[in-house]
Amino acid sequence: MAVASVPGKTLAELFLSPPRQAEPCVVRGWVRTRRTTRTVSFVELQDGSTLRALQVVFAHDRVPRERIEAELHTGAAVEIAGLLVPTPDRPQPLELQAERYHLYGPADPTTYPLQKKAHSLEFLREIAHLRARTRTFQAVFRLRSGISFAIHEYFQTRGFVYVHTPILTPSDCEGAGQLFCVTTLPLAQVPKRPDGQVAYERDFFGRPAYLTVSGQLEAELLAMGLGKVYTFGPTFRAEPSHTPRHLAEFWMIEPEMAFYDLAATMDLAEDFLKFLARYALTHYTEELAFLAERYEPNLLPEIEAVVQAPFLRLSYTEVIEILQKSGKNFTFPVSWGSDLQAEHERYLVEEYARKPVMVYNYPRAIKAFYMRQNEDGATVASFDVLFPRIGEIIGGSQREERYDVLVRRMQELGMDLFPYKGYLDIRRYGSVPHSGFGLGLERLLLFLTGLTNVRDVIPFFRAAGQMA
C-alpha cells in the first residue's frame, strides 16, 4: 500500500468527534499491544495525541495472520486504512476495521526495550530517547506544553512584555549557585598571563563568560522601561546537587514589575499559580486522571486545594515562633536568623497549614544583595512560596531601588561593583520600586503531575554527572 498523501486524523480528533456510522479512515501511529486469536488480531494503536489508544481489528481473511504476527509488534510504526465504526456496546467507543496497512518502521521485539507493561521511571531514564513512546511521558510532555502556553497566556493578557534575556552573561549573579564557564580557549593549554591568571582577554568575548543562572538582573533593566516584563527560558546551575529536585539545566519563569511592592508581587504570584493549577485541571483532565491513578492518588484534591484555598501568608518571624511552639524535635534548631530547613518547611506546609504557604521578610543576612532592606534594619522584602510535596516553588522579592542603600550593601558584602554598572545605573536615573520572582517550571510540573523527580518532567535531563 502506498503511503497516503493526505495527513490522517489524529486519534484525539477521532475520539473527540466519533463517526455516527461506519466511514473510511486512515490512521498513523505506533503499536502499543497486539492480541491474536484464530480469526482476528487486535492492535492497539497510539499516536501521541491522546492517552487513549485506537483498537484496530484485523480479520485474518483480509490481512494474513502471518504478516501481522511478523510485523505488528509493540513499537512498530504503521499506517492503517480501514473502516472506522462506532462500537457503543464495547468497552471502547469506536474501532477501526483494517483493510490494509503499511509498515513504516518495524520494532524488533527481541531488542525493543519497551514492552506492553508499565516500566519503572528509573528504567525509562536510561532510555530517555524512547520515553515519548510511553503514556506517562506523553501525559507529562503534553502537560508541560500546555502549562508553557498558559504561562504566556497569563502574562500576555495582563500587559506583560515577554523579554529574551541573554543565555551568555558576563556577570556572576550573586547568590544563585555556581556557574558554567563558556570558553573557546583550548582547555589542554589555557593561555596564561605572566602572573599565572587565565588570559581571558584572548577568549571569545575578551572577558570571562558564563551560562546564565537567572535572567533577573536583565529583566529588571527592561522592566525599568517596559513596566511589566517576564522571561521564560533555560537557566543553568553548575551546583552539584544530587537530589530529585535539581537540574543543571532547567526552565524558569521570571516576571519583573515596575511599581510593584512586595505585597502586590505576592498577590501576583498566588494568582499566577492558581491560574496555572486551574488551567491544568480544565485542559488536561485526561492526563491528570492517568497520572493520579499511576503515581499520586491525592493529585486532584491537592491541585484543587491550590485553586480554592487562599495561601497562608506568614512573616519569617511568625514562622520562627510557630516552629518553636510546635513541640517538634527538629534536627536543625530553630532560631531567628537561621534559614528555614527542609524539615521546617515541610512541617509548616504539611502539618501546620495543610496548604501552600508564603513566607516573607526573611533576615537580610541569609538573602541576596539585591533584595530591598526593610525599615527594621534586620529583614529584607523577600518571599518564598512553599508547596506541599515540593517545598520551595517560587522565590522572589522587592528589589532594592535606592542607589545608596544598594551600593552600601554590595560593598558590605565585598562585591566588585564594576560588572553591575548598568544594574546600578538604573537606580541613578528614574529609579522606582519594583519586584519580581522566579518560578521553576520543573518544580511546578512535579506538583501538577504527581511525579517526584524533576528528571521525569523534562524531555532530556541534564544534571550533575548525567546527560540523558
Next chain:
RNA sequence: GCCCGCUUAGCUCAGCGGUUAGAGCAUCUGGCUGUUAACCAGAGGGUCGCAGGUUCGAAUCCUGCAGCGGGCGCCA
C-alpha cells in the same frame, strides 16, 4: 559535598553461607469463534554490577570501586 540503600533473566522482583539459581511478565513455538494488562500449553534465556578478600564451599559475609535511587545541604 556528606549520610543511607540498592545492583540476580529483556522488565519487575524472590533467594541472604550448603547440590545443576527461581517466579511473574516479555520473547519464541503451538493452541484458542472479538480480544481488551486476553487466555491455555511448551521452549529458550543468567560470567547473580566490577575487582579483591574470608571460607572446605560465596548470589549470600568483608573491603574497595562504579552505576542508580533516596535523605541532607545549596536552591528554582
